[in-house]
Amino acid sequence: MSETPKIIYTLTDEAPALATYSLLPIVQAFAEKAGVEVETRDISLAGRIIATMSDYLPEKLRQSDALAELGELAETAEANIVKLPNISASIPQLAAAIKELQVKGYPLPDYPEEPADAEQEKIKALYDKVKGSAVNPVLREGNSDRRAAASVKAYAKKNSHRMGKWTPDSKSHVAHMSHGDFYGSEQSHVCDFKGNVVIKYVGDDGVVKVLRKKTPVLVGEVIDTAVMNRQALRAFLAGQIEEAKQEDILLSLHLKATMMKVSDPIMFGHMVHEYYQPIFDKYETLLENLGVDPNNGIGDLYNKIKDLRPHQQEAIRADVEALYKIRPELAMVNSDKGITNLHVPSDIIVDASMPAMIRDSGKMWGPDGQLHDTKAVIPDRCYAGVYQAVIEDCKENGAFDPSTMGSVSNVGLMAKKAEEYGSHNKTFLAPGRGRIMVVDPKGQILMEQEVEEGDIFRMCKVKDAPIRDWVKLAVNRARASGSPAVFWLDEKRAHDANLIAKVNKYLEEHDTDGLELHIMSPVDATKFSLERIRRGQDTISVTGNVLRDYLTDLYPILELGTSAKMLSIVPLMNGGGLFETGAGGSAPKHVQQFVEEGHLRWDSLGEFLALSESFSHLAHAFDIKKAQVLADTLDKANGVFLDENKSPSRKVNELDNRGSHFYLCLYWAQALAEQTEDAELQAAFAPLAKSLSENEAAIVAELNDIQGTEIDLGGYYRMDDEKTSKAMRPSELFNAALEAL
Ligand SMILES: NC(=O)C1=CN([C@@H]2O[C@H](COP(=O)(O)OP(=O)(O)OC[C@H]3O[C@@H](n4cnc5c(N)ncnc54)[C@H](OP(=O)(O)O)[C@@H]3O)[C@@H](O)[C@H]2O)C=CC1
Ligand SMILES: O=C(O)CCC(=O)C(=O)O
Numbered sequence: 001m002s003e004t005p006k007i008i009y010t011l012t013d014e015a016p017a018l019a020t021y022s023l024l025p026i027v028q029a030f031a032e033k034a035g036v037e038v039e040t041r042d043i044s045l046a047g048r049i050i051a052t053m054s055d056y057l058p059e060k061l062r063q064s065d066a067l068a069e070l071g072e073l074a075e076t077a078e079a080n081i082v083k084l085p086n087i088s089a090s091i092p093q094l095a096a097a098i099k100e101l102q103v104k105g106y107p108l109p110d111y112p113e114e115p116a117d118a119e120q121e122k123i124k125a126l127y128d129k130v131k132g133s134a135v136n137p138v139l140r141e142g143n144s145d146r147r148a149a150a151s152v153k154a155y156a157k158k159n160s161h162r163m164g165k166w167t168p169d170s171k172s173h174v175a176h177m178s179h180g181d182f183y184g185s186e187q188s189h190v191c192d193f194k195g196n197v198v199i200k201y202v203g204d205d206g207v208v209k210v211l212r213k214k215t216p217v218l219v220g221e222v223i224d225t226a227v228m229n230r231q232a233l234r235a236f237l238a239g240q241i242e243e244a245k246q247e248d249i250l251l252s253l254h255l256k257a258t259m260m261k262v263s264d265p266i267m268f269g270h271m272v273h274e275y276y277q278p279i280f281d282k283y284e285t286l287l288e289n290l291g292v293d294p295n296n297g298i299g300d301l302y303n304k305i306k307d308l309r310p311h312q313q314e315a316i317r318a319d320v321e322a323l324y325k326i327r328p329e330l331a332m333v334n335s336d337k338g339i340t341n342l343h344v345p346s347d348i349i350v351d352a353s354m355p356a357m358i359r360d361s362g363k364m365w366g367p368d369g370q371l372h373d374t375k376a377v378i379p380d381r382c383y384a385g386v387y388q389a390v391i392e393d394c395k396e397n398g399a400f401d402p403s404t405m406g407s408v409s410n411v412g413l414m415a416k417k418a419e420e421y422g423s424h425n426k427t428f429l430a431p432g433r434g435r436i437m438v439v440d441p442k443g444q445i446l447m448e449q450e451v452e453e454g455d456i457f458r459m460c461k462v463k464d465a466p467i468r469d470w471v472k473l474a475v476n477r478a479r480a481s482g483s484p485a486v487f488w489l490d491e492k493r494a495h496d497a498n499l500i501a502k503v504n505k506y507l508e509e510h511d512t513d514g515l516e517l518h519i520m521s522p523v524d525a526t527k528f529s530l531e532r533i534r535r536g537q538d539t540i541s542v543t544g545n546v547l548r549d550y551l552t553d554l555y556p557i558l559e560l561g562t563s564a565k566m567l568s569i570v571p572l573m574n575g576g577g578l579f580e581t582g583a584g585g586s587a588p589k590h591v592q593q594f595v596e597e598g599h600l601r602w603d604s605l606g607e608f609l610a611l612s613e614s615f616s617h618l619a620h621a622f623d624i625k626k627a628q629v630l631a632d633t634l635d636k637a638n639g640v641f642l643d644e645n646k647s648p649s650r651k652v653n654e655l656d657n658r659g660s661h662f663y664l665c666l667y668w669a670q671a672l673a674e675q676t677e678d679a680e681l682q683a684a685f686a687p688l689a690k691s692l693s694e695n696e697a698a699i700v701a702e703l704n705d706i707q708g709t710e711i712d713l714g715g716y717y718r719m720d721d722e723k724t725s726k727a728m729r730p731s732e733l734f735n736a737a738l739e740a741l
């Protein structure tokens with residue numbers, strides 16, 4: 001390989017971005033000694049806005065498109081990217097980030113929610129590229145391998161996190177539709193040609209509208225379509241609101257409005273509209289004039305009525321308060337601040353929110369600041385049953401026991417914008433009653449869905465090569481781990497039926513002798529895995545993209561307390577490596593705590609694990625022995641870190657993220673000083689190991705004592721570099737020791 005060896009470390013948002021200010025200088029200092037460069041690329045929400053909107057900015061404020069660059073890199077064998085979680089922005093977050101940048105002197109146009117002319121259409125289209133899950137699908141040019149490292153699982157068994165108690169009389173449950181959803185309408189087709197398909201609408205009134213002119217497909221590609229019927233959805237939601245009231249339990253809605261950035265905000269909006277219907281009816285014209293959009297949550301109403309006269313604002317607020325008295329209570333995001341589950345579409349994200357509910361005894365926080373049984377509404381049936389199966393298991397057998405439970409790892413199909421990941425530009429609201437069809441180059445109709453106005457039509461695709469790679473990865477994991485591997489595929493779903501045929505075909509390419517391989521529906525696979533988990537046995541889940549997302553929060557959150565401790569590797573299909581740091585998100589609540597009291601509870605174990613894998617990959621790809629020494633010693637340091645229990649605490653004036661980085665640095669330096677594989681590295685790190693251990697007490701005191709006051713980061717989406725660096729590296733002693741390396 002000709003390129004110089006380097007690791008790209010991504011700069012992202014919120015808590016992981018904060019952690020980077022402290023961790024990256026350590027990593028860069030260590031890597032330099034091994035001749036490895038660790039470069040950064042800014043893929044933060046603010047960075048992506050600036051890069052995308054460069055035409056609107058003066059030269060000196062422009063920024064290159066780091067995401068596009070990394071997307072290209074990910075398709076090469078040289079790629080070695082450490083990817084931290086980033087914000088997948090909802091519209092309210094996007095608008096807030098734009099506003100912050102405007103205040104900071106960036107002459108950016110506002111986000112035009114309802115574009116009035118061609119120029120605004122253009123602006124909206126540009127911003128929409130930044131919206132939602134816009135980073136991960138670009139970088140994930142491989143399938144995913146997520147699991148708890150053996151040392152991490154062992155640690156969790158010894159140091160169990162708190163689990164809420166479950167009782168058989170819990171009223172909590174998952175509510176899903178019984179007809180009219182994506183599950184019920186799915187059609188699937190395997191292409192036998194290379195070319196473009198057209199997606200078009202043909203109205204019962206004869207109106208023809210091309211929704212998407214060209215969608216390229218390859219031979220063997222699986223394409224599918226599905227429809228969420230608006231009326232069925234609304235009737236279902238209305239029924240659930242009623243039921244929650246009667247059962248006297250909290251009402252909550254769990255969607256993925258960030259990752260499914262087109263379809264899910266619309267479903268979210270239907271719930272907001274249904275729940276607050278009397279308000280939207282009474283103030284119809286007023287709210288329309290203000291541009292209040294239920295898809296952005298009831299928070300949008302609160303934001304936009306701020307421009308009204310005080311008495312008008314008060315009247316609306318009073319009506320909302322009165323409505324709460326007759327509606328079921330909503331699960332709360334922050335009961336102290338009155339922020340409900342329906343406030344912003346990005347606050348409750350199903351992958352993290354359902355496991356947290358299950359971990360906390362099936363209860364969520366109510367308006368009274370107490371935990372209550374909850375109706376968890378997950379409209380579509382494709383995967384809702386998985387959570388209901390876990391809930392039933394907990395009602396019957398009680399909470400899981402992290403000290404004895406087995407593990408469920410995941411091999412996920414996601415490469416090349418597989419399945420729902422690539423569906424955004426193929427998701428449409430039906431313009432009227434008629435049919436939406438997918439037509440091949442010969443004019444033949446491949447699939448046809450009946451629609452009514454306002455229905456959500458969605459088309460997904462998955463190429464053949466990623467499916468083949470995914471099967472290979474599953475077989476390799478089954479072989480390496482000795483655990484059974486279960487393909488979670490539902491033969492009743494058209495898409496899954498096509499995948500089952502491909503799985504059976506590609507399994508023949510491998511030696512599967514002695515492996516335990518199954519194909520089961522998601523509900524059966526859940527039951528199978530849970531039974532094993534309770535017996536302390538491990539199982540590999542082999543799933544499509546959405547289940548990958550759901551399960552890699554669900555099981556880690558039950559097993560380890562958080563998905564931040566996951567090993568999350570993406571072996572890129574062209575030979576490079578993408579190393580994700582944990583399987584969770586960017587933890588906005590952590591930033592809030594840091595700003596309020598100077599304590600950052602973000603756990604960087606995911607970063608540590610990813611870095612070790614990244615150094616090891618680099619060592620193999622470029623044959624650099626020193627990089628392997630860095631990897632091995634970091635591995636060892638991670639073990640000591642876990643044994644010594646140096647993860648951040650949740651409480652102020654105790655060890656936080658910065659203190660945990662100090663310990664990682666200490667243990668890593670010690671491991672390097674102790675190894676004999678590379679004398680140069682040993683000599684280089686011995687003095688650092690010595691000075692850090694001598695100053696341990698003083699440095700930790702510096703890092704803990706400085707907490708307890710408010711912190712000014714000079715921004716949220718674009719923090720001030722100097723201020724943030726100062727806040728995240730407050731120990732002079734530690735900084736000087738590192739400087740001396
Ligand atoms: N890979 C990616 O880029 C991903 C990005 N996201 C994005 O992240 C944002 C937040 O998403 P959300 O659904 O709230 O999920 P998060 O995973 O960010 O947060 C859920 C909770 O998990 C805990 N948690 C997560 N990471 C850590 C960590 N490293 N250390 C300690 N605790 C952790 C925190 O619990 P507690 O508060 O109890 O400490 C946190 O509040 C969204 O913008 C979302 O789109 C989400 C998932 C993946
Ligand atoms: O891309 C996103 O928005 C979220 C991704 C995610 O949650 C995951 O990969 O687990």
Ligand SMILES: [Mg+2]
Binds near residue numbers: 553583
């Ligand atoms: Mg996820």
